[in-house]
Each structure stands twice: as structure tokens, then as C-alpha cells.
Amino acid sequence: MESVLYLAALLGLFVLWVKVKGLEYVIVHQRWIFVCLFLLPLSIVFDIYYYLRAWLIFKMCSAPKLHEQRVRDIQRQVRDWHDEGRQRFMCTGRPGWLTISLRVGKYKKTHKNIQINLMDILDVDTERQVVHAEPLVTMGQVTTLLNSMGWTLPVLPELDDLTVGGLIMGTGIESSSHIHGLFQHICVAYELVLADGSLVRCTATENSELFYAVPWSCGTLGFLVAAEIRIIPARRFVCLRYEPVRGLDNICQRFSQESASQENQFVEGLLFSLNEAVIMTGVMVDEAEAGKVNRIGHFYKPWFYRHVESFLKESRRAVEYIPLRHYYHRHTRSIFWELQDIIPFGNHPIFRYLFGWMVPPKISLLKLTQGETIRRLYEQRHVVQDMLVPMKCLKRSITTFHSDVHVYPLWLCPFILRSQPGMVHPKGNEDELYVDIGAYGEPKAKQFEAQASMKQLEKFVRDVHGFQMLYADVYMNRQEFWEMFDGALYHKLRAQLGCKDAFPEVYDKICKSARH
Numbered sequence: 001m002e003s004v005l006y007l008a009a010l011l012g013l014f015v016l017w018v019k020v021k022g023l024e025y026v027i028v029h030q031r032w033i034f035v036c037l038f039l040l041p042l043s044i045v046f047d048i049y050y051y052l053r054a055w056l057i058f059k060m061c062s063a064p065k066l067h068e069q070r071v072r073d074i075q076r077q078v079r080d081w082h083d084e085g086r087q088r089f090m091c092t093g094r095p096g097w098l099t100i101s102l103r104v105g106k107y108k109k110t111h112k113n114i115q116i117n118l119m120d121i122l123d124v125d126t127e128r129q130v131v132h133a134e135p136l137v138t139m140g141q142v143t144t145l146l147n148s149m150g151w152t153l154p155v156l157p158e159l160d161d162l163t164v165g166g167l168i169m170g171t172g173i174e175s176s177s178h179i180h181g182l183f184q185h186i187c188v189a190y191e192l193v194l195a196d197g198s199l200v201r202c203t204a205t206e207n208s209e210l211f212y213a214v215p216w217s218c219g220t221l222g223f224l225v226a227a228e229i230r231i232i233p234a235r236r237f238v239c240l241r242y243e244p245v246r247g248l249d250n251i252c253q254r255f256s257q258e259s260a261s262q263e264n265q266f267v268e269g270l271l272f273s274l275n276e277a278v279i280m281t282g283v284m285v286d287e288a289e290a291g292k293v294n295r296i297g298h299f300y301k302p303w304f305y306r307h308v309e310s311f312l313k314e315s316r317r318a319v320e321y322i323p324l325r326h327y328y329h330r331h332t333r334s335i336f337w338e339l340q341d342i343i344p345f346g347n348h349p350i351f352r353y354l355f356g357w358m359v360p361p362k363i364s365l366l367k368l369t370q371g372e373t374i375r376r377l378y379e380q381r382h383v384v385q386d387m388l389v390p391m392k393c394l395k396r397s398i399t400t401f402h403s404d405v406h407v408y409p410l411w412l413c414p415f416i417l418r419s420q421p422g423m424v425h426p427k428g429n430e431d432e433l434y435v436d437i438g439a440y441g442e443p444k445a446k447q448f449e450a451q452a453s454m455k456q457l458e459k460f461v462r463d464v465h466g467f468q469m470l471y472a473d474v475y476m477n478r479q480e481f482w483e484m485f486d487g488a489l490y491h492k493l494r495a496q497l498g499c500k501d502a503f504p505e506v507y508d509k510i511c512k513s514a515r516h
Helices: 003-028 031-059 063-083 139-148 163-168 210-212 249-259 304-314 322-327 347-359 363-381 393-405 450-463 478-484 487-494 506-510
Strands: 091-094 112-114 121-125 128-132 187-193 198-202 223-231 237-246 266-273 276-285 318-323 382-389 410-417 432-441
Touching: 003 249, 003 432, 031 347, 031 363, 063 112, 063 121, 063 187, 063 223, 121 139, 121 363, 128 139, 139 322, 163 223, 198 210, 210 487, 237 249, 237 304, 237 322, 249 266, 249 276, 249 393, 249 410, 249 432, 266 304, 276 304, 318 322, 382 393, 382 410, 382 450, 393 410, 393 432, 393 450, 450 478
Parallel strands: 091 112
Antiparallel strands: 121 128, 128 223, 187 198, 187 223, 237 276, 237 318, 266 276, 266 410, 382 432, 410 432
């Protein structure tokens, strides 16, 4: 009898092993099956819950009262950490898979987790022209509420799930940044709980050093609990002009000209090869020409980058009027062009009409279910990077991306880099026009090797006094990192505010070599 039970147990284990390995094979090689059957429906549930919750709390005007209670609870948790002997670094208790960053926050398993449940818009002050928001408020929430009131953010980064806190502690950019700068440059105040448990407010004139040190610090100076962000009047449409351009010299010249023009409220470029691009410029308007409205946000519409590519293939200029919120989230449905690798047929008309209303899957759920196998494959065979370089180095930068990585399309987004204190600023004492080059996809460079190729690209960016966005893997060593970023004010504040034994240094939190 025991032998029978033993054999049955072995058989059960074998069946389980086959199921697990079979599931792993499907997730790795046929991931679209898992995404379409499970992640898309679950993503819809997530969105409905969060949007209804945010709307109800704001309409009931209960957010400010709840905010005060939650901030006091964060302060209590920090005081508890003191009472426990300050033996571990602190970090937010938000699970790593919920963040947009592709990094896995393994440090959360060893650090003291401070629970921060702050995801509400607290107030919209149209007289002062600011929105008061908690750090976990998403760009989707912001556009839904502000646009309904006739307002918008001057810089509203693309993806729905990007949060206020992530865009401040990291960075954020959009096609209006050539006028307004990075996301941090439209913020007028931050509220933080510091390492000693105190609550402090900082602006350009009040606690100004902390105000300028917070952006790019990735939560290593304190816990952000609220921010005040500038708002501007919104209009119904963006009048968007598409201009196909061929030849790298022509592309760089036209893109630089349009980026320097203050008449353009929006400027963006998609580079489809080394010598082919479409440059887009836009302005907000209230009225649209008959027959030229394109509601690109509807689920059945072609993915935006494919729509843009059609103008290049047809070699024709065009003008369209796109509803404002549709424009802001034009790349959201296809996660720029990343969804093509996950659901290869996702842009097919049949799929769009039948299932497009469920797209995109939540990036957080993709992270949660990818497993170590997919994570390793992505690290070696996939690039998701944004490099910020001076506009005057655009041609050199594009050719470097082409030779080192060879990923297309490349996203080109211009921005004015403010001459302000902090980790990121121009080399001189004046504002300077920069460009974000975004590379997302599978590298086609024959010699590509993740670590060596990215270190080579990082060196180029350092040499031209550029900067690397910190949401992605960073391969620099500590010395190289602080050659790229200005750590003077950051380290001064770390010492003054007692952060050295409370929070890890930003390098130790985000750089690959330090985390491993």
C-alpha cells in the first residue's frame, strides 16, 4: 500500500512539473495567450476600481481629511522605525511590481517598508492655477478630472499609469517640454515626511535647497506626501501637423528648428530608420476643420505610431485635429510600440474591433507575471532606455544609437533644461535645449551585448553632458554615475537631514551593479 501511495505521489509531482514547465513555455514563447486571456480582463477591473474610487472621493470632498490622517500615519511609522533602533533603511511599502519602472525592487525585502496609501487629487485651485495631488495620483486620473474642468497640466507625460510621485522623484517629459521643461519644472511645492518624522513643505523660496534637490532623488531624501503642480487652460483639440522628412541632416535640422519655435505648443519626432522620420508639431485649438477630426484614442483606431508611419510611406504631409485627452495618451494603447512584441497581431483591425477596448494590459501586471525567465530574456535581448542629450548633439546621438543599439522607431522629444540647482542641469549657467531619445524594443545591432553596449552608450551620454532616465537599468559604476549627475546639493541635504542611515543613496537604489 505504501509503495502505491509513493508511486502516486511521484506521478502527481511529475504531472505538476509538466504543468509548471508547460505554463512557463507558454508564458515565454506564446505570451499573448496569457496576456489576452487573463491580463487584459484583469487590467479593465483595475482601471474601473481606481477611477471610480478617485472620482467618488474627490466628489465627496473627503480627500483632504483622509490625507491628513494618512500623513500622520506615515509619521507614526517613521517614529516607530526610530524606536526600533534605525537598523534598516526605510522605503515605501508599495510593491515593486506596481511601479512603471522595469527594475525589480528587491531592496523592499530587506528595508523597513513604510506604507503610503496616497492616491487622491486633493484640490484644484483655478485661481492660483495649481492642482494639489498625492504622490500615487496617475496621469490618467489627472487628465480625466482636469480636462472635464477645462484645465490641463503644461507637461503631461504619456502613459496613463505614470504617477505624480514617480515623475517628481524620477522625471517626466512630454511634447510640450520644449516650452515648459521637465515635469519637475511645473511643480511649485512639495510636501515631505523627513527621516526624523517631521512634515515639511518646500518651494522655490521656502526650504528652497530641498525643493531643488528632490527631483531625481528617487525617494532617498524623504517620503513625498503631496505636490502642488501648475495647471493651464485646456482647449478641445490639438491641431497636429505631420511632416515626413528624409535624410539625417534634414531630420536634425527640421527637428531643431521646430523645437526652438515657441509657436509650437507640441513637438515630437518618430525616427523609423536612420534616414526616415516624421516630425509632428501641434497647437491647442477649440474648433476643428470639418472632416479632419481623428479620435485616435478610440479602441478600434490603428496604433498611433503605425498611423504616423503611414504618412512616411505615402510621403505626404497632413493636418489632423485630435481631442486633447486622446492626444495626451496617443501612445498609451500600444505602450509606444512595446505591445507589438507582446501581442504581434494587436494592431490587426479584427483584433482592435473585437478586443481593442481591453488594451493595453497594465504594465504592473506584466511585471508581476513575467517571471525570472522572461526578465532575464528582457535584460539581454530588449532595450527600454531614455537618454537626454543636448540638441546640438542630436546627429551624433542618433548615429550612436544606430550603431550601438539599432532599435526603431526612436522617440524624439525636445525639452528646455532649466539652469537650476539639483542633480540635472545644463553645463553652463543658461537654459539649454535638449532632446530625449527613447529606444524601446529588440536591438538589431549585431554586436549588441546588454551590459557592454549600454555602458558604451552611457559613456557617450556622459561625454556630451547628457543624462540617463533612472527608471531603466543603469550600468554605470558609482564614480561614473556622479560624473553624469551633479551630487553636490543632494549629498549636502543627505547629511543635513539625517538621510545617510535612513535611506539608501540614489545610486545604491537604482544602479544594477549596486543592487546585485
